[in-house]
Amino acid sequence: MLGPESRPTLDAPDDDPYLWLEDIEGALALEWVEAQNTATGKLFGQKQTAADRDLLKTIFDRPDNVPYPTRIGGRLFNLWQDAANPRGLWRTTTLESFRSEVPAWEVLLDLDALARQENEDWVLKGTSILPGTHDRAILSLSRGGADAVVLREFDIAERAFMPNGFYLPEGQSSTVWLDRDTLLLMSAVGPDMATASGYARTVRLWQRETDPLAALIIFETRPHSILVYAGVDRESPQELVWFVEKPGIIESNVWTGDRTGPKMRIEVPTDAWLSWQRDWLAVKPRTPWNIPDAAYGDKTHGTDTVIGISFSAFLAGDRRFTTLFEPASRRALQGFFWCGGRLVLSILDDLKPVFEVFTPADGAWSRELVAGLPDLGTVYVWPFDSEAEESNGDLLASAQDPLTPPSLFVVRPAAAPVLLKQAPRAFDPAGLVTTRHEAVSSDGTRIPYVQVGPPGMSGDAPVHLYGYGGFNVSLPPFYNAAIGKLWLELGGTSVIARLRGGREFGTEWYEAARREGRRLAHDDFAAVAADLVRRGVTHPGRIAAEGGSNGGLLIANMLTRYPDRFGALLCTVPVIDMRRYAKLLIGAACIDEYGDPDKPEDWQFLAPMSAYHVASPGKNYPPIMLVTSRRDDRVHPGHARKMAAKLQAMGYEAHFYEPATGGHSSGKDHDEQAALIALELAFLRRAIGW
Known part of the structure; x- marks a missing residue:
């Protein structure tokens, strides 16, 4: 008698009976997807879920939510979405008006009207405004939220697309203005591009009124590199174009040059960050x-220092750097950028946000702190312009914590932050506390x-546990309106785990969970779940864990490696099949992060975390929901589809x-966000018996 279908397995990893589900728009695959959607909707789309959806949509659509602006040419630009404008309004105003309670916005483009007019599912993904005159823009329009975009030139003064303007069909593309009639085009559109x-x-x-597919190539990389991109340094006395080649996610090669191509490579280590x-x-x-240095003695600059x-x-050969920042135990650089001739460093000091500003002059660097911002919770700082x-x-800063909605500040040089906008409360924080x-x-x-x-330890708290653990991305505690309203306000507890693989404590923290170390990030997450039980907060059956993308790999591994520590798992837009991930969409870009499954030595450590292959019959797996999107062109929908199909074939609640x-x-x-989150939380609550 044959047992339940358990292919693919670790012993036969390429014997995959569900490859047909990788055909994203295939008729058979879509028939399976629609049947799954119908079944899931019937199970969890009850009246309460509809009420929760409506509640979240009201929160997301509030007119007093913060409209985050970008300043260009002295004016503020913003994309605003609400109930009347679900796709959004691209609009502009002045800083003076923005400071008022009801700013006077000028609408540049109504995305809903455009979508109706052109019968397209348009989403505005980005804008690139012509420097200097600020009267033209290249708009990046996505169909259904995909990363791939259509590029179209827009006349800001006329509030209309230019009939014979720059245009590029859908693809992974971006542009930079070189001058009014010339763009630097970085695009996968075209043969061998x-x-x-x-x-x-x-x-x-790319010259105006010419075929972009015939445009002159001024820089290129090998097919197995990740990508190239370029930009323009408009503060240089002569035309200066910079070029970046990314052989992998860690390494970069940077050149300076002009519109004819690169001329000089910046001679720093390929794994270093640099900016000028x-x-x-x-x-x-x-x-x-x-x-x-024979004259001054050799000098070694350590990991994660800033010099x-x-x-x-430097270009003339000088290597006498000034040390600006040195890491310490649990004090780590998160990033740095230039703004108005000042270098701004973002630092986590024992997970507290700190911002230091260095101003160079006459060979010396003065240092000051950005004072007046909260030192708890999460703070982001970025250039206003x-x-x-x-x-x-001028800088913009956003501050928040799990119980305090975001505030937006403007921070002028050597001045205290000034509050611009404060988001409204989405849920009642009464009786809630934040602890580390x-x-x-x-x-x-x-x-x-x-x-x-x-506060207190009931031993039975419904816990929502979230984690990521990868790609050098820190996961700070943030204000989550949906979890606040549909979990915390109902008496639940939420937890954010700061796993290895992130940047919280610098390169060592990240490196520990890269490639063969990725299992440690998964161990970290399981350890947090166990600690919640040890401390008397809850028990395993009441822990609902969620992760997306790389965090979906994390959740899939909780299913196969630590099933006894969870009551429910939510796995969204996930990476799961580690045998084929590098062959699916942008997966090859992640080989530095995960390893190369085509190399036997890498497959040896990848195989145990390929939950798609590890999953087997007869285990005590908790209920799981796998969620993806048909328009996800970053992580292939096949990962979630195939995992769900295999688990269901083995009789699990998936x-x-x-x-x-x-x-x-x-x-x-x-609308889509509220509906999906309400459905997901309905599943989690039911699965843990809450």
Whole structure:
């Protein structure tokens, strides 16, 4: 007698009976998807779910939500979505008006009207406004929220697309204005223009009223690199174009040149971060950088330090850097950028946000702190002005924590932050507290996590546990309106785990969970779940865990490696099939992160975390819901489809849902987002008996 279908297996990883589900628009696959959507909707789309959806949509559509602006040419631009404008209004105003309670916005483009007029499912993904005159823009229009976009030139003064303007069909594309009639084009559209990851392989010089597919190639990389991109330094006294080649997610090669192509490579280690402005260069080595110097003695700049030097002196051969930042135990750089001739460093000091500003002059660097921002919760700081040459040094800052909605500040040089906007409360925080704890992982490493909920230890708290753990991305505690309204306000507890693989404590923290170390990020998450039980907060059957994208790989591994620690699992837009991931959409770009399954030595450590192959009959797996999007062109929908099909064939409680649109997210607009989140939380609550 034959047992339940358990293919593919670790012993026969390429014997995959569900490959047909990788055909995204295939008739048979779509028939399966629609049947799954119907079944999931019947199970969890009850009246309460509809009420929850409506509640979330009202929160997302509130007119007093913060309209985050970008300043270009002295004016503020914003894309605004609400109930009347679900796709959004691209609009502009002045800073003076923005400060008022009801700003006077000028609508540049109504996306809903455009979608109706052209019968297209348009989503505005980005805008690139012509510097100087600010009267033209290249708009990036996505169908259904996908990463691929159509590029079209828009006349801002006339509020209309230009009939014979720049236009490029759908693809992974972006542009930079070189002058009024010339664009730098980075696009996968055209023969041999895409890398194996599906991104741009070339930089092309695209002249107005010419065929972009015949545009002159001025820079290119090998097909197996990830991508190339370019930009323009408009503060340089002569035309300066910079070019970046990304052989992998860690390494970069940077050149300077002009519209004819690169001329000079910036001689820093390929794994270093670098940025320059107004003849000053800042570098962050990822690994120790030894610089021989016969005259002054050799110098080694350590991992995650930030060093600065005159750019012209560096190009002339000078290597006498000034050390601006050195990491310490649990004090790590998160990023840096230039703004108005000042270098802004974003730092986490024992997970508290700190911002230091360095101003170079006459070979010296003065240092100051950005004071007046909260030192708890989450704070982001970024340049107010989109174009560096227009900046006066103003910064924007957003501050929030799990119980405090975001506030938007403007921070002028050497001045205290000034509040611009405050988001409304989405839920009642009464009786809720935020606490920080640490779990001990499999190798003894202490893993921090933030817990939000009622004080005290009931031993039975409904817990929503979220994590990511990868790609050098920190996961700070943030204000989550949906979890607040549909979990915390109902008496539940939420937890955010800060796993290895992120950037919280620097390169070492990230490297520990890269490639063969990825299992440690998964161990970290399981350790947090166990610690919640150890501390008396809850028990395993009441823990509902969620993760998306790389976090979906995390959740799939909780199913196969730690099923006894969870009551329910939500796995969204996930990476799961580690045997084929590098062959699907942009998967090849992630080989540096995960490893190469075509190499036997890499498959040896990838196989145990390929939950699609590890899953087998007769286990005590908790209920799981797998969610993807048909328009996700970043992580292939086949991962979630195939995992759901295999689990169901083996008799497990595995639910599946796939909206037709949304891209690599929870939806393209507030309607889709509210509906999907309400459905997902309905599943989690029911699965843990709440």
